[in-house]
Structure formats: C-alpha cells, structure tokens
Amino acid sequence: MTISALRQEFILHFGEMGSRWGINRTVGQVYALLFLSEQPLCADDIVGALGFSRSNVSMALKELQSWNLVRLRHRPDDRREFFTTPDDLWEIVRCLIAERRKREIDPTLTKLRELTMTAPDPADAGAHARMAELRQLIEQMTRFHDDLAHMETERLVALLNMGARLGRIVDGAGRLIPIRRQKPS
Amino acid sequence: MTISALRQEFILHFGEMGSRWGINRTVGQVYALLFLSEQPLCADDIVGALGFSRSNVSMALKELQSWNLVRLRHRPDDRREFFTTPDDLWEIVRCLIAERRKREIDPTLTKLRELTMTAPDPADAGAHARMAELRQLIEQMTRFHDDLAHMETERLVALLNMGARLGRIVDGAGRLIPIRRQKPS
DNA sequence: TGTCTGTTTCAGAAATTCCTGAAACAACGG
DNA sequence: CCGTTGTTTCAGGAATTTCTGAAACAGACA
Structure with missing residues (x-):
C-alpha cells in the first residue's frame, strides 16, 4: 500500500511524538494511519502501509484497544478484525x-x-x-x-x-x- | 543523610511514576525529595539522600529547572545553589x-x-x-x-x-x- | 598565579524499551 | 481430522534512554 506525502508526514509526526505521549513509535504511527483512513483497516493493511512486523502491529493494536482509542469492526464473511478511530x-x-x-x-x-x-x-x-x-x-x-x-x-x-x-x-x-x-x- | 520510611515511600513512588510522567526516575525522586523537604537542598544534600551520582543529580536539577518546577535559592556566604519547590x-x-x-x-x-x-x-x-x-x-x-x-x-x-x-x-x-x-x- | 569549592559536560557502561521472526494458538470449513 | 486463515506469545537482537566517573570548566580569593 502506498501513502501520500501528506499522510506520510502526519504519520511520521505521530510516531515521533509517541514517546512524549507515553506510547511508542509503532503505536503512534498505527493510530495516525487509522485516524486518517476513511475505511477500517485490518492488521495486514497496516503492515502493508507502515512496514512494521506483523507482531508489532498486533501489539500496537492491543495497546490502542487498552487505551480505548480504536473501535473493532467486522465484515460479513470475513473473519479478520478491522479497526477504526471514532469519528467524533x-x-x-x-x-x-x-x-x-x-x-x-x-x-x-x-x-x-x-x-x-x-x-x-x-x-x-x-x-x-x-x-x-x-x-x-x-x-x-x-x-x-x-x-x-x-x-x-x-x-x-x-x-x-x-x-x-x-x-x-x-x-x-x-x-x-x-x-x-x-x-x- | 537518612530519610524516614514515609518519605522514602513517597520518593520511590515518584521515581517509579516518573517514566509515565515523561521524566525519568532520578528526576522524579529528586523532585519528590525537594517537595517534601522543609528547607532548600543543595546538590550534595540530594546525592547524600538518594545516592545518585553527582552528575546525574546535576542533570536532574537542570531538567527540573527547564520544567520550571524548582526555584533556585542562595544563602549569604555560600556559593552553592539551593533548590526548593514552590509552596503553592x-x-x-x-x-x-x-x-x-x-x-x-x-x-x-x-x-x-x-x-x-x-x-x-x-x-x-x-x-x-x-x-x-x-x-x-x-x-x-x-x-x-x-x-x-x-x-x-x-x-x-x-x-x-x-x-x-x-x-x-x-x-x-x-x-x-x-x-x-x-x-x- | 594556584588552589579551593562548586557546576557542567561527555564518552561509554548499564538498564530499559522496542521490535522482529518463529512458533504456538484459535476458530472455522471441508 | 486436516488445512486454511488469522491472532498472540515470546526469546532474543536492536535501539534508545539512563546513569556514572572522570575530566573540563568557572569563579573566588589568597
């Protein structure tokens, strides 16, 4: 998956700020990606977009869930979990x-x-x-x-x-x- | 310098929480010590009380100053710098x-x-x-x-x-x- | 100038946190 | 029961942060 320069910069910024915010780079970037994304994304979408390892993304998603910062979505006929951030x-x-x-x-x-x-x-x-x-x-x-x-x-x-x-x-x-x-x- | 159990526990807690608060253990403990102390303390007092190295304490004090969390005091006929936290x-x-x-x-x-x-x-x-x-x-x-x-x-x-x-x-x-x-x- | 008292800087050791790939696990459908 | 698809755990390597001791620095004073 390819990401526009605008999104890229936002995502990298969130990654850098992560440590100041008490989360790590991966978590920051994953959150930023979801925040900007129009559709829910699954773990592999995130791996494709950010290039982190699968397990790292899994950890990051778990962390975001523990912060209540992401919502879990399911699609009919698809066992994968999709994630979004609240619109509000x-x-x-x-x-x-x-x-x-x-x-x-x-x-x-x-x-x-x-x-x-x-x-x-x-x-x-x-x-x-x-x-x-x-x-x-x-x-x-x-x-x-x-x-x-x-x-x-x-x-x-x-x-x-x-x-x-x-x-x-x-x-x-x-x-x-x-x-x-x-x-x- | 020896510290009562009550103070000790407060200081250790601040040290542990430090990382969550975006400061490190040393900074947290130094702050806690100053917060509880009735008189201003100089760097060596802090070394004596907490057992960190002199340079580490120096760094911590600098960090606290950059946060504006400590006040600098001087005593007549004493070149050392003494530190307190605001009372308010x-x-x-x-x-x-x-x-x-x-x-x-x-x-x-x-x-x-x-x-x-x-x-x-x-x-x-x-x-x-x-x-x-x-x-x-x-x-x-x-x-x-x-x-x-x-x-x-x-x-x-x-x-x-x-x-x-x-x-x-x-x-x-x-x-x-x-x-x-x-x-x- | 030299020494005494105090602070700051800095390279690297120690500790911690982050990240990965591999393996384990879990649920489902045939 | 087995294969497929997806998630989670975990040991250990990589990267970062923290901490130390030694040396540099700075000012006061004889």
Missing part, C-alpha cells in the same frame, strides 16, 4: 483524558491515601502535611473531572468557548455572581 | 500543564498548521479535512487554556468547586442561561 474527536479527547488519569494520576492518589491515612509520626509531620495537601488537591481535580466527564459534549464545548468569560461568574473571593444572558450565539 | 501547589499545577502543553501539544499544532495551510490535493481531501478538524479542536482547547492560565487561582478554584453546577449555566444547545446567586459559601 471529542470522544477521543475524553478517552485520552480518562486513560491518562487512570495511568498517571490514580496510582499516585492511591499511594497518597495509603501514606496519609495513618497517623503522622511527629518527626514526619511536615512531610505528612505536604502529602495531605497534595492529596487534597488531586482529589479536588479528579472530582471536577468526574463532573465534566458526565456532561454532554455540547455543554462542554459551550463552556470551553466561554473561555475568559467563565471567570466573570465568580468574584475574586470565589462567590457566584448573577449573570445576564449574553448575546445569543 | 496550584503554581506547580500551572507549571505542569504549561510545560506539558509546550512539549506534547504545541509541536503537533505547529505541524498540523503546516500540513493544513497548503491547498488540499483532491486525492487527499479526506485526510486533509481530518487534520483540519483536529487542528481546530486543538486550537479551541489551547485558546481555553490560555484564558484559564491568566486567571487568578481563587477564581479557578471557585470554578473547579462548582463542578457539575457549571453545566447549568449553559443549556443543551450551548446558550448561556441566566443564573441567580446560590447560597453564599
């Missing part, structure tokens, strides 16, 4: 945030709870307090994320687009300020 | 978000702009459109982040604490709904 980009963003939280935040929160739930040894009072403070902050942020995660995309996007205007609904002391309907968009 | 956790969160954006998002945004600014070759229309869509979404999110980054912490925390109630200020179609002052906290 916001769904992708939600997945990314949820997975990163699961991998990068939750384990630390668990550890912090474990470490701060026991009574503080006086000699460690400072460290204990600092951990408790961190734990509290992370809990506050994850609670907020839980709230947003349940919200419909339209509402989220509306909030997003309010941008700086959001700040106007609370005063400097964090109290709610009554607002009036703005110009309807 | 929200300042740390801001740094983290800003730096991750710079490393993980901005390069991709640049690449997407580069790839989508040229007219689409008809054969690539699909891929071009998908990239444009992604670019637009990222621009929307970074614009939002820019807005929030300028906001004072009190306001941000207030918004954070509103959580799900935030959703009530926009209706399903994304239009602003007038709200009344809630019970003053």
Whole structure:
C-alpha cells in the first residue's frame, strides 16, 4: 500500500511524538494511519502501509484497544478484525483524558491515601502535611473531572468557548455572581 | 543523610511514576525529595539522600529547572545553589500543564498548521479535512487554556468547586442561561 | 598565579524499551 | 481430522534512554 506525502508526514509526526505521549513509535504511527483512513483497516493493511512486523502491529493494536482509542469492526464473511478511530474527536479527547488519569494520576492518589491515612509520626509531620495537601488537591481535580466527564459534549464545548468569560461568574473571593444572558450565539 | 520510611515511600513512588510522567526516575525522586523537604537542598544534600551520582543529580536539577518546577535559592556566604519547590501547589499545577502543553501539544499544532495551510490535493481531501478538524479542536482547547492560565487561582478554584453546577449555566444547545446567586459559601 | 569549592559536560557502561521472526494458538470449513 | 486463515506469545537482537566517573570548566580569593 502506498501513502501520500501528506499522510506520510502526519504519520511520521505521530510516531515521533509517541514517546512524549507515553506510547511508542509503532503505536503512534498505527493510530495516525487509522485516524486518517476513511475505511477500517485490518492488521495486514497496516503492515502493508507502515512496514512494521506483523507482531508489532498486533501489539500496537492491543495497546490502542487498552487505551480505548480504536473501535473493532467486522465484515460479513470475513473473519479478520478491522479497526477504526471514532469519528467524533471529542470522544477521543475524553478517552485520552480518562486513560491518562487512570495511568498517571490514580496510582499516585492511591499511594497518597495509603501514606496519609495513618497517623503522622511527629518527626514526619511536615512531610505528612505536604502529602495531605497534595492529596487534597488531586482529589479536588479528579472530582471536577468526574463532573465534566458526565456532561454532554455540547455543554462542554459551550463552556470551553466561554473561555475568559467563565471567570466573570465568580468574584475574586470565589462567590457566584448573577449573570445576564449574553448575546445569543 | 537518612530519610524516614514515609518519605522514602513517597520518593520511590515518584521515581517509579516518573517514566509515565515523561521524566525519568532520578528526576522524579529528586523532585519528590525537594517537595517534601522543609528547607532548600543543595546538590550534595540530594546525592547524600538518594545516592545518585553527582552528575546525574546535576542533570536532574537542570531538567527540573527547564520544567520550571524548582526555584533556585542562595544563602549569604555560600556559593552553592539551593533548590526548593514552590509552596503553592496550584503554581506547580500551572507549571505542569504549561510545560506539558509546550512539549506534547504545541509541536503537533505547529505541524498540523503546516500540513493544513497548503491547498488540499483532491486525492487527499479526506485526510486533509481530518487534520483540519483536529487542528481546530486543538486550537479551541489551547485558546481555553490560555484564558484559564491568566486567571487568578481563587477564581479557578471557585470554578473547579462548582463542578457539575457549571453545566447549568449553559443549556443543551450551548446558550448561556441566566443564573441567580446560590447560597453564599 | 594556584588552589579551593562548586557546576557542567561527555564518552561509554548499564538498564530499559522496542521490535522482529518463529512458533504456538484459535476458530472455522471441508 | 486436516488445512486454511488469522491472532498472540515470546526469546532474543536492536535501539534508545539512563546513569556514572572522570575530566573540563568557572569563579573566588589568597
């Protein structure tokens, strides 16, 4: 399979960024390929397009599935598995945030709870307090994320687009300020 | 230097999580140590506490400085450099978000702009459109982040604490709904 | 200038992660 | 039961990243 220069460059970029994003080159490239592809692709399509080994592609697909970043499709009279990415980009963003939280935040929160739930040894009072403070902050942020995660995309996007205007609904002391309907968009 | 079991466990955890967070074990441990420490520490203190080589610690400190996660201190009549983490956790969160954006998002945004600014070759229309869509979404999110980054912490925390109630200020179609002052906290 | 105290750089050793090809496995149809 | 088609596992080689010790560097001061 041959790939246009435009696609090629996008795919290579995702491969390079992969390590910064906590995935590897193969996973990055496979994802980029699927993201751009109009039709679902099977593992061998990907091997043909990117030139990785079959097993490497298999691993990459498994990894992407564990991230919930690809959807599995089947065709009638075809035993092969075909893969796509969700069309809705916001769904992708939600997945990314949820997975990163699961991998990068939750384990630390668990550890912090474990470490701060026991009574503080006086000699460690400072460290204990600092951990408790961190734990509290992370809990506050994850609670907020839980709230947003349940919200419909339209509402989220509306909030997003309010941008700086959001700040106007609370005063400097964090109290709610009554607002009036703005110009309807 | 000897370290209590509580601190030890926190530090080791940060070391292990380091790779998931895009830093390495040394950097993670050094950061954790500084985070817990009541006084500023110099490089040799860190070597003594963690047992890494002097040069490794030097590299780690440089890396932390590039992330803006540590502050440099000097003592009168002492040429050594001492390091601390900011006391304000929200300042740390801001740094983290800003730096991750710079490393993980901005390069991709640049690449997407580069790839989508040229007219689409008809054969690539699909891929071009998908990239444009992604670019637009990222621009929307970074614009939002820019807005929030300028906001004072009190306001941000207030918004954070509103959580799900935030959703009530926009209706399903994304239009602003007038709200009344809630019970003053 | 020489030495003392501290930081930085760098080549290569050590450790880790990534990738491959081969073999094992699994499901299906004849 | 066997062959066909597809997926998964795994040992080990390749590549990358991390870490170290030694040497270079930089500034202060006698």
